[in-house]
Amino acid sequence: MVSSLKDWRCDMTVLLVIVGMVVLAYFAAPLWLWFAGLALLLFLVSAPPGWWIVAIVFGVVFLVKGVRVRLITQPLFNMLQSKGLLPKISETEKIALRAGDVWVEGELFSGKPDFKKIFDNPYPKLSREEQDFIDNEVNEVCSMTSDWEVFESRELPEAVWRYLKEKRFFGMIIPKEYGGLGFSAYGHSCVIEKLASHSQVLAITVMVPNSLGPAELLLHYGLLEQKKHYLPRLADGRDIPCFALTEPEAGSDAGSIQSEGVLFRDVDDEIRIRLNFEKRYITLSAIATVIGLAFVLKDPEEILGREKERGITCALVDAKKEGIDQTRRHDPLGVPFVNAPLVGKDVVIGMDDVIGGRAGLGKGWQMLMESLAVGRGISLPSTSTGGSKLATFVASTYAVVRYQFGLSIGKFEGIAEVLGRLGVSTYMLDAAKTFTLGAIDKGARPAVANAIMKYQSTEMFRKNMMDAMDIQGGAAISRGPRNLLAHAYFGAPVAITVEGANIMTRTLILFGQGMIRCHPYAYAQIEALEKGDVKAFDGLLFSHIGYVGRNKVRAFVLGLTRGYLHPAIGSGETKRYEQKLAWASAKFAFLSDVALGLMGASLKRRESVSGRFGDILAQMYFIAAALKRFEVEGRQKEDALFLKVAVEEAFGNIDTAFRGILENLLPGFPGIPFRLWSFCSRLNPMGRTIKDDDLHRIAKSLSEDDSVRQRICANIYMGHRPTQLLEAAHRIQSAKTALEKEKRDELLTEEEVIHLAAARALQHEIITVDSFTHEAYMRRTGGKGRV
Numbered sequence: 051m052v053s054s055l056k057d058w059r060c061d062m063t064v065l066l067v068i069v070g071m072v073v074l075a076y077f078a079a080p081l082w083l084w085f086a087g088l089a090l091l092l093f094l095v096s097a098p099p100g101w102w103i104v105a106i107v108f109g110v111v112f113l114v115k116g117v118r119v120r121l122i123t124q125p126l127f128n129m130l131q132s133k134g135l136l137p138k139i140s141e142t143e144k145i146a147l148r149a150g151d152v153w154v155e156g157e158l159f160s161g162k163p164d165f166k167k168i169f170d171n172p173y174p175k176l177s178r179e180e181q182d183f184i185d186n187e188v189n190e191v192c193s194m195t196s197d198w199e200v201f202e203s204r205e206l207p208e209a210v211w212r213y214l215k216e217k218r219f220f221g222m223i224i225p226k227e228y229g230g231l232g233f234s235a236y237g238h239s240c241v242i243e244k245l246a247s248h249s250q251v252l253a254i255t256v257m258v259p260n261s262l263g264p265a266e267l268l269l270h271y272g273l274l275e276q277k278k279h280y281l282p283r284l285a286d287g288r289d290i291p292c293f294a295l296t297e298p299e300a301g302s303d304a305g306s307i308q309s310e311g312v313l314f315r316d317v318d319d320e321i322r323i324r325l326n327f328e329k330r331y332i333t334l335s336a337i338a339t340v341i342g343l344a345f346v347l348k349d350p351e352e353i354l355g356r357e358k359e360r361g362i363t364c365a366l367v368d369a370k371k372e373g374i375d376q377t378r379r380h381d382p383l384g385v386p387f388v389n390a391p392l393v394g395k396d397v398v399i400g401m402d403d404v405i406g407g408r409a410g411l412g413k414g415w416q417m418l419m420e421s422l423a424v425g426r427g428i429s430l431p432s433t434s435t436g437g438s439k440l441a442t443f444v445a446s447t448y449a450v451v452r453y454q455f456g457l458s459i460g461k462f463e464g465i466a467e468v469l470g471r472l473g474v475s476t477y478m479l480d481a482a483k484t485f486t487l488g489a490i491d492k493g494a495r496p497a498v499a500n501a502i503m504k505y506q507s508t509e510m511f512r513k514n515m516m517d518a519m520d521i522q523g524g525a526a527i528s529r530g531p532r533n534l535l536a537h538a539y540f541g542a543p544v545a546i547t548v549e550g551a552n553i554m555t556r557t558l559i560l561f562g563q564g565m566i567r568c569h570p571y572a573y574a575q576i577e578a579l580e581k582g583d584v585k586a587f588d589g590l591l592f593s594h595i596g597y598v599g600r601n602k603v604r605a606f607v608l609g610l611t612r613g614y615l616h617p618a619i620g621s622g623e624t625k626r627y628e629q630k631l632a633w634a635s636a637k638f639a640f641l642s643d644v645a646l647g648l649m650g651a652s653l654k655r656r657e658s659v660s661g662r663f664g665d666i667l668a669q670m671y672f673i674a675a676a677l678k679r680f681e682v683e684g685r686q687k688e689d690a691l692f693l694k695v696a697v698e699e700a701f702g703n704i705d706t707a708f709r710g711i712l713e714n715l716l717p718g719f720p721g722i723p724f725r726l727w728s729f730c731s732r733l734n735p736m737g738r739t740i741k742d743d744d745l746h747r748i749a750k751s752l753s754e755d756d757s758v759r760q761r762i763c764a765n766i767y768m769g770h771r772p773t774q775l776l777e778a779a780h781r782i783q784s785a786k787t788a789l790e791k792e793k794r795d796e797l798l799t800e801e802e803v804i805h806l807a808a809a810r811a812l813q814h815e816i817i818t819v820d821s822f823t824h825e826a827y828m829r830r831t832g833g834k835g836r837v
Contacts, residue, residue: 076600076603076604076607080596089105115585115588118588118592119584119585119588123584123587123588123591124584126591127579127584127587130579131579131582150419150420150495150496150497150498150500151494151495151496151497152496152497152498152567152568153171153489153494153496153498153499154168154171154489154496154499154671154674155496155498155499155502155564155568155667155671156567156568156570157635158631158635158638158667158670158671158674159564159565159568159569159635159638159639159642159667160568160570160635160639161597161600161601161604161605161635161636161638161639161640162600162601162604162632162635162636162639163631163632163635165618165619165620165628165631165632166619168674168678169619169620169674169677169678169681171485171488171489171492171678172488172489172491172492173484173485173488173678173679173682174234174235174236174484174487174488174491175236176236176237176240177234177237180233180234180236180237180240180241183231183233183237183241184240184241184244184765187217187219188241188244188245188767189767190213191210191213191214191217191219191245191252192244192245192248192249192252192767192769193769194207194209194210194213195207195210195248195249195252196531197248197249197250197251197252197537198530198531200249200251200252200386201251201384201385201386201537202830203386204386205386206251206252206255210252211287214255214256214287215286215287215288216286216287218230218231218285218286218287219241219256220256220259220260220284220285220286220287220290220291221259221260221265221281221284221285221286222237222238222241222256222260223238223260223265223266223269224265224269224281224284224285225269225281228277228278228281228282228285229281229282229285229286230281230284230285231285234487234491235427235428235487235490235491236484236487236488236491238260238428238432239428239431239432239483239487240432240765241256242256242257242260242428242429242432242433242436243432243433243435243436243439243765244436244765244766244767245257245436245767246432246433246434246435246436246437246440246538247436247437247439247440247765247766247767248440248766248767248769249537250385250387250433250437250537250538250540250541251385251386251387251537253432253433253436254333254387254433254541255334255387255388257429257432257433258291258292258293258333258334258429259284259290259291259334260429261425261428261429262293262418262421262422262425262549263291263292263293263342264280264284264291264293264340264342264366265280265281265284265291266421266425267293267342267364267405267417267421268280268281268366268405269281270417270420270421271364271405271406271410271413271417272405272406273402273406273407275402276366276402276405276407280340280366283340284340288339289339289340290334290337290338290339290340291334291338291339291340291341291342292332292333292334292335292338292340292341292342292392293332293341293342293343293344294309294327294329294332294335294341294342294343294344294392295307295329295332295344295418296329296330296331296332297309297327297328297329297330298328298330301551307344307345307346307362308328308346309325309326309327309328309329309343309344309345309346310325310326310327310345310346310347310348311323311324311325311345311346311347311348311363311365311399312324312347312348312349312350313347313348313349313350313351313353313354313360314351314353315351315353316398320400321353321354321400321401322398322399322400322401323347323365323398323399323400323401323403323404324396324397324398325343325345325365325367325373325394325396325397325398325399326394326395326396326397327343327345327392327393327394327397328391328392328393329343329391329392329393330380330391330392331380331389331391331547332389332390332391332392333387333388333389334388334389335376335388335389335390335391335392336376336377336378336379336388336389336390337376337388338369338376339368339369339370340366340367340368340369341366341367341368341369341374341392342364342365342366342367342405343364343365343366343367343394344362344363344364344414344418345362345363345365345414346359346360346361346362346363347360347361347362347363347411347412348360354411360411360412361411361412361413361414361415362412362414362415362418363404363410363411363412363413363414364404364405364410364413364414364417364418365399365403365404365405366403366405367394367397367399367403371394371397371398371399372397373394373395373396373397373398374392374393374394374397375392375393375394375395376390376392378390378391382544383540383541383543383544384540385537385540385541385544405417420495422497422500422549422550425500425549426500426501426503426504426549426550427486427487427490427496427499427500427503427504428487428490429549430503430504430507430508430545430548430549431479431482431483431486431503431504431507432483433511433541433545434479434507434508434510434511434545435476435479435480435483435507435511436765436766437511437514437515437538437541437542438475438476438479438480438510438511438514438515439476439480439762439763439764439765439766440534440535440538440763440766440772441472441476441514441515441517441518441535441538442472442473442476442514442518442752442759442762442763443759443763443766443772443775444518444522444534444535444772444775445468445469445472445517445518445521445522446460446469446473446749446752446753446759446763447753447759447772447775447776447778447779448521448522448525448775448816449465449466449469449521449749449753450753450754450778450779450782450783451775451778451779451782451813451816451817452522452816452817453813456793458753458782459521460749460750460753463742463746465521465749466745466746466749466750467742467745467746467749468517468520468521469517469521469745469748469749469752469753470695470744470745470746470747470748470749470752471517471745472514472517472518472521473692473748473749473752473762474692474695474696474699474745474748475510475513475514475517475696476514476762476763477676477679477689477692477693477696477762478510478672478675478676478696478700479506479507479510479511479514480679480762480764481672481675481676481678481679482503482506482507482671482672482675482676483503483507484675484679485674485675485678485679486499486500486503486675497563497567498559498560498563498564498567498568498667499671501550501555501559501560501563501564502560502664502667502668502671502672504549504550504555505552505555505556505560505664505668506668506672508542508545508546508548508552509546509552511542511545512542512543512545512546515535515538515539515542516539518535519535519539522535524819525817525819526539528819528820528821529820530819530820530821530822531771531820532771532818532819532820533819533820534771534772556661556664556665557657557658557660557661557664558654558657558660559664560661560663560664560665560667560668561642561660561661561663561664561667562653562654562657562660562664564664564667565642565646565653565663569642570593570597571590571593571594571597572594572646574586574590575587575590575591575594578590594643597643598640598643601636601639601640601643602640604636604640605633605636605637605639605640605641608629608632608633608636608637609633609637609734612629612630612633612734613626613629613630613631613632613633614629616628616629616632616633618632620677620681622685623680623685623690623693623694624677624680624681624693627673627677627693627697628677630701630736631670631673631674631677633736634666634670634701634704634736635670637708638663638666638667638670641663641708641711641712642663644715645659645663645711645715648715648716658710658714659710659711659714659715662707662708662710662711663707663711665703665704665707666704666707666708669700669701669703669704669707670700670704672696672700673697673700673701676693676696676697676700677693677697680693683761686761688751688755688757688758688761689761691744691747691748691751692748692762694744695740695744695745695748698737698738698740699737699740700737701735701736701737701738702735702736702737702738702739702740703737704736704737705731705735705736705737708728708731709728709731709732712724712725712727712728712731713725713728753779754783774812774815774816775816777812778809778812778813778815778816781805781808781809781812781813782809782813784805784809785802785805785806785809787802788802788803788805788806789806792806
């Protein structure tokens with residue numbers, strides 16, 4: 051009996067120790083507390099003296115920093131240095147990594163996100179001035195622009211150009227003191243979004259001068275004299291800017307710029323720069339009057355000192371200068387925004403033309419990376435959201451108006467499924483765009499979040515446009531003034547190539563740079579290795595070990611409890627999603643460190659694995675944004691279903707990405723534990739299968755509830771054709787009773803007959819597809835007619 055009691059006590063002691071260790075790891079307890087726990091264990095089990103001696107030795111080795119550095123850290127430090135096991139970072143990469151800030155993405159990367167901090171971030175609103183501008187000037191310029199005629203004539207009308215300049219559309223980001231509109235990032239975004247819902251060409255033309263370019267660079271890095279001269283001229287359109295960065299040999303790898311500027315002294319002994327460059331894909335370059343140019347500056351004669359290679363530099367070049375060729379145009383999938391190559395041969399500029407003057411020499415890469423850290427979150431997410439809202443509006447109204455087999459096509463489950471998915475995607479995209487802009491307007495420069503927005507928004511726009519076109523069928527592919535989707539569809543693949551091609555953004559930036567930027571210890575450890583600072587490395591190393599241990603235990607515990615152990619700050623619908631997001635973050639953070647430990651420097655080359663990590667980070671970010679939107683907008687009852695489907699689908703995408711990582715992390719026998727983990731993950735998924743009924747209900751609300759449609763598709767331009775679509779949908783819905791009576795061969799009242807006839811007339815107009823005479827078609831396409 052006594053023996054059994056002792057065994058029971060021993061078992062309980064062991065169990066308590068295990069629980070204690072889990073608790074210590076879960077809360078990332080300091081190292082001394084672990085040894086205190088070890089001492090308590092030895093005392094409870096009445097350990098022999100030998101065990102105490104071993105424990106004391108280990109305590110001295112690990113707790114006395116000088117001893118620990120000499121016996122543990124220094125040998126490890128030497129091995130890492132000699133074998134290059136951690137990723138090496140070039141100087142250009144370092145500048146890119148230092149550009150911008152770590153924002154919400156850092157919390158999601160941590161494994162233990164502070165949701166109060168995340169959800170306390172601002173959600174922006176338009177000022178009265180910005181709203182008035184959208185309601186008046188933006189609507190006016192849209193009404194002046196026929197997108198069909200722009201495609202036919204291959205240019206915007208002169209009257210539109212005059213109006214854009216007069217109303218200072220090109221100066222939205224320029225402060226009022228320099229003659230601009232001084233709009234917030236959110237106000238700027240909403241203007242671009244509405245323009246994009248009417249004409250991608252119009253949106254791109256306005257977007258580019260307000261994006262990465264001369265105005266943006268001058269505002270942050272220009273000399274006062276440069277600002278006073280250029281900014282008023284850019285604001286009122288006297289100068290049209292472009293920014294020439296991309297080259298034949300420098301696309302996504304902008305650091306490989308071949309264009310060069312050579313310092314020399316002219317006959318008056320003034321220091322000048324002779325430029326030779328070949329650029330391509332430069333928007334507005336064929337009509338620009340001032341060219342922002344990125345080039346590599348060289349000083350072969352050592353005019354400014356002994357440094358012959360001065361690095362990437364940005365300058366403003368008068369387009370009228372001798373040697374500049376603006377005579378060519380590109381044709382990007384037939385979308386007639388101005389996009390062209392730009393060539394310069396022996397073009398001479400002065401030192402005052404360098405952005406920032408002499409202090410700006412060699413600072414071009416830093417300028418570009420810091421500007422991109424912000425720009426990626428504004429321009430393309432805005433055009434993509436505007437296009438997605440247009441797609442959702444067209445699909446939801448057309449699905450009511452178009453009948454087949456005696457039924458509105460929106461009643462067919464196949465159409466409803468696609469329409470529901472389209473509405474959810476647009477809801478999620480708009481939430482993430484707005485959430486990101488709130489941070490930018492408060493002065494943050496969330497580089498990784500903005501890269502996520504660039505990649506995700508353009509990919510979602512491409513998919514949304516395809517879904518809307520599938521619903522419209524033949525009407526979507528037949529070009530003409532009635533077609534609202536075809537031209538936006540042409541522009542979708544163009545967007546994925548801008549500001550870094552999407553494949554590169556996903557596989558190299560989201561996680562490749564995100565891991566280094568957002569990880570609390572990785573970059574600091576690499577810097578300590580490079581500097582040979584073993585003491586700094588020691589502190590970081592053991593903090594990192596504790597961090598990994600904490601996330602390992604959190605991933606296990608939250609996985610075992612399906613996140614329920616996380617004390618969520620939300621309530622109702624959002625509480626459960628927050629708990630699962632905490633679980634996803636812990637698993638992501640732990641697995642990230644596992645991947646870094648296993649692959650080290652080769653992680654940069656494992657782009658498929660890296661891309662999946664990027665997918666997870668992006669989905670977590672979008673979930674957080676959707677939860678924020680739902681709270682800010684007052685937990686609209688109708689929106690709860692949008693949130694549910696959006697979040698569950700995102701968790702499903704996270705499940706898929708995790709399985710892909712685990713199945714591919716290590717090949718052969720060493721990878722068996724990870725493949726086993728993958729199998730277990732299938733048994734305990736984060737996401738749930740989306741219910742058909744949920745998608746059908748969303749489709750019904752989009753098609754039949756004006757308030758829902760207006761909220762999801764807010765801020766689109768309601769021109770003649772969209773207004774017709776909406777009116778037709780209303781008429782068909784109001785004639786539903788008459789249609790049902792007619793189907794049953796019941797007698798209609800005179801009023802019902804008139805109302806039904808009007809509805810059918812408008813319905814016929816909506817489903818009519820543009821056609822042309824043969825001669826008109828051939829003239830329009832430049833053909834010669836029948837042979």
